[in-house]
Amino acid sequence: MTDIDPRELRGGGGGVLRRLTVGLLTVAALLVAPVPAAQAARNGTLVQTDAGWVRGEVTAEGRQFLGIPYAQPPVDGLRWRAPRPVAPWQGVRAAGEFGNRCVQTSSWDPGYERPSHTEDCLDLNVYVPQGAVRGPVLVWLHGGGLTAGAGEDVVPDVFARRTGAVVVTVNYRLGAMGFLATDALDGEARDGVSGNFGMLDQQAALRWVRANIGRFGGDPGRVTIAGESAGGRSVCTQLASPTSTGLYRAGIVQSGAYNDCAARPHSSATTQGAAFAEKLGCSGADALGCLRGRSAAEILAAQGGFDWAPVTGGAFLPAQPVEAFANGAAAHVPVLNGANRDEGRMFAFAAFDANGTPLTAERYPSVMRAAFGDRALARYPLSTYPSPTIAYGTAQGDELFACPALRLDTVLAGRGPVYTYEFADRTSPPFASLRNLGTDFDFGATHVNEVQYLFKHFGLESPLDAGQRVLSRQMVQYWGTFLHGGVPRADGQPAMPDRPGLVLSLRTGSAGGNVLSTTTGEEHQCDLWDGEASSVSP
Secondary structure (H helix, E strand, O other), rough: OOOOOOOOOOOOOOOOOOOOOOOOOOOOOOOOOOOOHHHHHHHHHEEEOOOOOEOOOEEEOOOEEEEEEEEEOOOHHHOOOOEEEEEEEEEEOOOOOOOOOOEOOOOOOOOOOOEEOOOOOOEEEEEEEEOOOOOOEEEEEEEOOOOOHHHHHHHHHHHHHHOOOEEEEEEEOHHHHHOOOOOOHHOOOOOOOOOOOOHHHHHHHHHHHHHHHHHEEEEEEEEEEEEOOOOOOHHHHHHHHHHHOOOOEEEEEOOOHHHHHHOOEEEHHHHHHHHHHHOOOEEEEEEEHHHHOHHHHHHHHHHOOOOOOEEEOOOOOOOHHHHHHHHHHOOOOOOOEEEEEHHHHHHHHHOHHOOOOOOOOOHHHHHHHHHHHHHHHHHHHHHOOOHHHHHHHHHHHHHHHHHHHHHHHHOOOOOEEEEEEEEEOOOOOOOOOHHOOOOOOOOOOOOOOOOOOOOOEEOOOOOOOOOHHHHHHHHHHHHHHOOOOOOOOOOOOOOOOOOOOEEEEOOHHHOOOOEOOOOOOHHHHHHHHHHHHOOOOO
């Protein structure tokens, strides 16, 4: 199974997608901001990092520092190499604007109407609540199928204020730029295995946090790595990586356990890399030099149709994550892990309704058999669901997200507490990209929808009703108490459980409120999907 890119819904559809108007933000210039140094020192916007001074901004929620480089630009001879420490700079670097997004195509998300061809993108953003002194730190790894997205996709300033945590959001290399593996690159790799450049970027950012976050008010000994979708998969991968030891004390995996966090075996990754190089006309003894001579636009145009994901076999990831979890080689840290009730509805919509071809009752049996087999068709009778698309999406979500999340709970148990949730607000407003489609499709508690309850997704305020705003505050409390090192709790609510098979269902008061459930696995037909997973090796 290839990595999941929830941004695949773009283009066509008879004008379904509306062109958005948010422009791309410019790179932070190396300029002294027009704020007197004494005032900057007083309000905490002038901070010295290990590479030089940065000047941020005071906001209504605290302080923010945007576009800080944590590694050298991976350009020219540094393309497809492990990240190098950022070169020191002179003077004060303005940190008031987001840096470049890493190389990626245009997409349906607000502000992503044009592709990015900029490789100088290894930046991070720091959000500091007022009065922060050695507060816990959340490092957020964005989603986007490891081919899209950026740290700026969430603005966590309100979350930082409410939890008292310093929040860092990170850019990392994507697609072919982040995950190309070839025999030639193996010869240059520190551990003899290429293809993990995006993951190594994440670790470089975590090392920057360890070295610098204390100067911003954070505690380098209380770092939690977190992410959603491909960001959650990244957390899952980092939990299994021996080279991440000591860089964090806890992890949060949101909808990231799909495909059981599996990485690409080294042999298949290099075979794919050779096919990619050939597609670009680069083969033979100087294939690597040829690839490095291709423009970012050419690389981007050729990367479609390939699987870009981490690679096993070297020091970064000696074994598949599930193997590392099972044999005790993975990090022994607390984990908060979960998925959404209706994850698959968005993907089913993208496959059928968005193209103007909703799945029909007549086609449903053949489509289900082709995708999941006869047993799944029997388990998901069309009569049980409001439409064939939703029936198909339910099966897809159960297989890809709900049941792998529950399996991850089990395999991690005993290596630190594993707190389990399911986001189940089926009345939640579709996140911004879906709202802009102008459709009345019932997405329910679909993929990505929980993010807007924690942060300002794409910097936007979501249209939550009163009950949903209460749930949002409760979720921030659950996540916040976990960041502070405790059991995830919210005022007057049940604690998030750490027993496999027991799940905290996150719902609005009108839907019964937050409740502990022992039937989540049954509701998602996990006996079927767990059996399918056990019959297929990574």
